[in-house]
Amino acid sequence: MHCTLGVDVGTSSTKGVLVAHNGEILASATRAHEVDRPHTGWVEMVAHIWWDEFVSIAGELISAHPDVEITAVGVSGMGPCVLLADADDQPVRPAILYGVDTRAGAQIARMTDELGIDEITRVGGSTLTSQAGGAKIAWISDEEPDAWAEARRFFMPATWLARKLTGAYVLDHQSASQTSPFYDIENEAWYDPWWQQYAGTIEQPRLTWAGDLAGEVTDAASAVTGIPTGTPVITGTIDAWTEAVSVGAHEIGDLMLMYGTTMFLVATGEQTLRTPSMWTTAGAFPGTRNLAGGLSTSGALTAWIKDLTGSDYPELLAEAELSGPGAKGLLILPYFAGERTPIQDPDARGVIAGLTLEHGRGDLYRAALEATALGVRHNVETMRAAGADIRRIVAVGGGTQGQLWLQVISDVTGLVQEVPETTIGASYGAAFLAASAVASEGAAPVITDWNPITQTITPNPVHRDFYDTLFDRYVRLYEGSKDVVHELAADQRGA
Structure with missing residues (x-):
């Protein structure tokens, strides 16, 4: 039987799937x-984990089905991350993760001042934020000169x-477009003047699209993974975009909503x-553009409550169901790791408002x-205000369970959500891209044959007015508390 292997390196786990051609x-x-x-504000991972887990997963999947023929390999990973390696491909320091890592604030301010916010936006599409890969590269140059002196290549997990x-030394266009300010979004190419200014000693990876073939499995890689020599491997891309592929939410007018750690x-x-x-980013495929956003915590927040209360998820979900809309007068700002979009505030922090002695863990x-x-x-409201034409919402990720x-x-949100049959996510999307490539x-x-929609979630109109009011309070709570919260964040950095 012919099949493809898809592997995705995520924030809290690496997942792999072996998928038949149907x-x-x-x-x-x-x-x-x-x-x-x-x-505080630093989020890192050592890169050997990514390869070690890939090898382990490939071995397990191949052992489970030794009779199959792997026709291609798909890869995916969290991002935009910054892993710098030397001329021998040895990492010079742990990888700096995506927008949840907020260390590069000084570099963002300096680069914005030097280049100009209007010019940055014209070239790359977005202002510089904690999501900008180029600012993280500049941080290493500024703060870790020994590591920088050895750095020659730039990678993301995929x-x-x-x-x-x-x-192969490659990077896909989508990931490159998040290496702000080094990518020219209209010309779909590296922007050499700024690359040379801030990352001139790093060799530019060759740009391809997510589903393009990067190369073939080498003899050395085959020996440790069990994947036959010569098996094609795609370039891959950042996990959220591969998740969108996995559920068919990458067409014009689609919005993919990924439920995960973030x-x-x-x-x-x-x-x-x-x-x-x-x-603003390039899409996973030629001719497409994306407007993207991300919360810094979602599953990470619910996991924190689970661990803090010593409960399990079924207990908490049952009690939360009984609590009802509004959680008996509680309102949380979920900024427990700062926040990405739309407030772009790395110094935001979690706030629990309305808490009383009568509240329980379910509330x-x-x-x-x-x-x-x-x-x-x-x-969503910010995207629409910017001109996004959102016609359908497709949900994906572990939280959809x-x-x-x-x-x-x-x-x-007042939005209908479509949930596909398979919500395993980016590893499945990577396997699909690999199958498409060969x-x-x-x-x-x-993809609609591979993964049809099986569930539709419709808003309950009874709750509309209440949640409109709660949303107004949510926005006002941030504005009213941020000055004090920023002072606390400064104290945390000092500690």
């Missing part, structure tokens, strides 16, 4: 891991796997929409679910 998942495997947080598998939204269109509070959990939903609504969370987000002419797979 879209059936033959086997799956997961390896849990944790990020490192050596200082392209690190592609490098280890094939020897929450991510990707709206797809043809025009380059620019707004300072969101991220707290309900308020956390509503907080993420209010954050999603804030992003929780019916209450899905319903709360539909009720708060399909013969006229025989390319269709």
Whole structure:
């Protein structure tokens, strides 16, 4: 049987799937891991985890089905991350993760001052924020001169796997467009003047599209993974975009809503929409543009409550259901790791308002679910104000297994959500891209055949007025508390 192997390196785990050419998942495997947080605002991971877990997962999946023929490999990973390696491909320091890592504030301010916010937006589409990969590269140059002196190449998780598998040094256009300010979005190319100014000693990776072939599995990679020599490997891209592919939410007018450790939204269109509070990027495919946003915590927040209360998810969900809309007068700002879009505030912090001695853990959990939903609504309204034409919403990720969370987000946002049959996410999308890359002419797979929509979540109109009021309070609570919260964040950095 012919199949493809898809592997995605996420924030809290690496997942892999072996998928038949009709879209059936033959086997799956997961390896849990944790990020490192050596200082407030720093979020890192050592890159050997990515390759070690890929090797382990590939071995497990191949052992489970030794009779299959792997026709191609798909890779995906969280991002935009910054992993710098030396001339021998040895990492010079741990990888700096995406917008949840907020260390590069000084570099963002300096680069914005030097280049000009209007020019940055004209070239790359977005202002510089904690999501900007170029600012993280500049941080290493400024703060770690020994590591910088050795650095010669730049990777993200997907392209690190592609490098280890094939020897190719590539980066996809979508990921490159988040390496702000080094990418020219209209010309779909590296912007040499600014690359040379801030990253001149780093070799530019060759740009391709996510589903393009990066190369073939080498003898050395085959020996450790069990994947046959010569097997094609795609370039891959950032996990949120691969998740959108996995559910068919990458067409014009689609919005992909990813439920995970963080929450991510990707709206797809043809025009380059620019707004300072969101991220303008290249799409996963030629001719598309995205307006994207992300919450810094979602599943991470609910997991924090679970661990803090010593409960399990079924208990908390049952109690949250009983708590009801509004969580008996609780309102949470979910900014427990700062916040990305649309407020772009790395010094934002979590706030729990309205707490009394009568509240229990179920109320707290309900308020956390509503907080993420209010954050999603804030992003969607900002996207639409910028001109995004959002015609359909497709939900994906581990959080879609929780019916209450899905319903709360539909009720708060007023949006219908479509949920596909398979919500395993980016690893499945990577397998689909791999299958598409090697399909013969006229025989390319269709994602709606692989993964049809099986559930539709409709907002409950009874709750509309209440959640409109709660959203207004949510926005006002941030504005009213941010001065004090910023002072506390400064204290945390000092500690």
